Amino acid sequence: MKRHLTTTLALATTAALALGACNGGGATSGRTGAAAVDFAATPAKGGTVEVLQNADFSYLDPARGWDGGVNNFYRLVYRTLTTPAPGNAKDPNAIVPDLATGLGTPSDGGKTWTYTLKDGLAFEDGTPITSAEVKFGISRAWDPEIGIGSPYAKNVIAAPHGYAGPYRSGDLPTIETPDATTIVFHLKKPFPEFDAVVGQVNMTPFPKGSGAGDSFIKKIIASGPYKLAAYTPGSLIQLERNPKWDPATDQVRTAKPDAWRFTMGLDPATIDERLLAGQGTDANAIAGTIQASTLPRLQAPQYKDRVLRMSGICTTYMSLNTTKKPLDDVRVRQAINYAVDKAAVQNATGGTQLATIATTVVPTTVAGHKDYDLYPSPGHKGDAEAAKKLLAEAGQSQGFSMVLDIRSQPKMQKQAEAIQQSLKPIGIDVKLNVIDTSKYYETIGTRSQQHDAAITGWCPDWASSAATFIPPLFYGPTITDKGNPNLAQLDDPAINKRIDEVGAMTDLAAANRQWGELDEQVMKLAPIVPLNVEQAVYLPGRNVAGLFASPGAATGGIDFVLVGLRDPDES
């Protein structure tokens, strides 16, 4: 009996942990008004920054890992041809040169892109980084077992049929290296945002021949300002300075601290306690977002000034399956958009501190955002009258029932209940279909298994445009039976045509204005109900400075490359 109880409790604790891990990734700009603590202060040189984490990073190998958390970490140890601008840049959404002297030069109608490498680049072992090493590192993306991270290299760069990476298939002829500093990419078809593609983490250079099999699982070869000093998977990562990194070649990373220590496997509540207490080296610590349950304690005067908020780049939304009756009627979908009480959903997400209400597809933190609200209601509490009118027009005034797919996770269940409540007055009976967290995306991404609606979220792959936001969610031709992100199954000829047109624009600033217009055009069809954008609430240690948000490198969270200590000698 005791054993059984133990197991049950353990599972409950585990579920809480999993939640904590999810919260860790999310999070723009930390402008908290007149805070006494200057988060943006320039740190001094030296000291060790402590990072407290619940979960380990996915992979140290950038060809394998690809998520908000690890991408941020990679920038400390790896460099790429381009990279998202540092968080303190004028436009933190921009893509800027890193290993390359400038952004790429397209030719051949945008099918060929040429980059030039800076001088004085080297790996931690002293091997110079030339175009050959960049090419080798990138070609690892084609290895079927290693290249499980970002899909962009494989999707965009041309490659011989059946090419399976440098270890199995040898040289990749579609990337040319005419000399040590020039690298030329041949694409499958023109891709105006190729600069964002070469900024993907799996574009990291590696010495030729290295990294086969599982050799980068525990050890790495650094090209950034830090190298791995110690790694205990799941528990500890220590970084020390990479003396072969030349700061003169790097305009992105300030690399103020001498070392980094990532302590992992900590209980989220314990992390909060440590941050609140700030004892010893915890004054030098940063962590992911605070737990909802800790928020009230931050009201105390001693913490108020230490709180830093950053808004995420992911939109949480409810998709409406346009292939199911009566959701195939745009008026019904619009009615639901009017009726949903977004304020209640925000409350369910953790309140105004942890989420802002969304009325658009693309959040404010991502380039291409346009501000509008097609389905307004006072206080975002829902407009049942407007909804009823639309339902009557659609011949649905008698109401109907629909099934909402949700994850077996307390937050999402509360969000679903808020939606359920707000649709009841207009006669829509929402039945909740709770799916196990581990099977959730697989189930809702399978056309034959998804129901009428689902709560989910979307984060763009880069923040410099909405090109990885609008097309995956609303482009008809790419709807697939399995692994389908277009949950609304929207296949509208006008939208498809506009996506093709805007995606082909080479003037990226103009394209971003068009993405904003397209965002609104999509929402006129109401394929989804944008719910909210989650925010991260941080409580950085008193001695930590250089805290800026990076939408591109850290999904809106703290950009590691600028962080350091105010006074490295204090602890």
Place this chain on the structure above:
Amino acid sequence: MPRYLVGRLAAMVGVLLLVCLFTYAVFFLLSPDPAVQVCGKNCTPERIDQIRANLGLDRPFWTQFLTFLGGLVAGRTYGEGAGAVECAAPCLGYSFQSSQSVTDMIGQRLPVSATIAVGAAVLWLLVGVVSGLVGAVKQGTWVDRVLTGLTLGGLSIPNYVLALVLQYVLVVQLQWLPFPQAVPFGEDPGRWFLNFVMPWIVLAVGYAAAYTRLTRANVIDTLQENFLRTARAKGLAPRLVWRRHALRPALTPVVTVFGMDFAGLLGGALITETVFGLNGVGKMAADSIAKNDQPVIMGVTLLAAFFVVVGNVVVDVVYTVIDPRVRVAA
């Protein structure tokens, strides 16, 4: 005796095999497609097929199971050609989440779990057996009643609550102890002790209470046995009566229970490790269950089963030493 041992060992291997088969079957039949989990965001059906082939998930159950057993005994090779990865025996496979070798993961975390288990065991044995004896000797007095009350308290506080309360008082408020971290003994014995003492206490409280009751009840029972009355009637000194005749039979059940409890803990003290963020085997089990990381769950399950089965055999052998009545005729 040797024949008895050989029999026991054979039975032990049999039990472990069954545990293997059962765990494997459970995950094979009940869990979602691991290939989909490995695949992640922007997954294509082709990549799922590819992963399935790489992991051998496209092969029939028995083939997969026998390959797994083979790897456990003799090691195995994943993939082929330049991308091949050698997994030495005892190969438990690779984590679906992090591609780390499960054997390595366990190897790194077992010392943490063992440290917690050994420290807590010393503590609860000392406290539990001593207070049980005191309770039995002072049966019915106020001392006994206070002890009974304390044990009830100890048994009824969930250890995660105790953990958080202790952490708040000792670490946050009084600042006597640090937030626990798994500092190796070799690195700094002083810090090692300070970091582990709170987990030891938390884990030991419940056990100590149970052992107090167990010891007290057994001793009281034994004191009423005929052979003790005989010993006393013969005029044997009370101290000798206790040492030679009362303690041995009274503590035999304690040894049995201890063997099982301790062996179970070597497989990880799940709640204590999780609450304090100590990366032992128990926390690994919790994390892998949350992420549905089958190879890791398999590895931890087998490890725990191994300790329990071995613990059982050890207890039986120890039994024959301390209790002449159960000695097997050779």
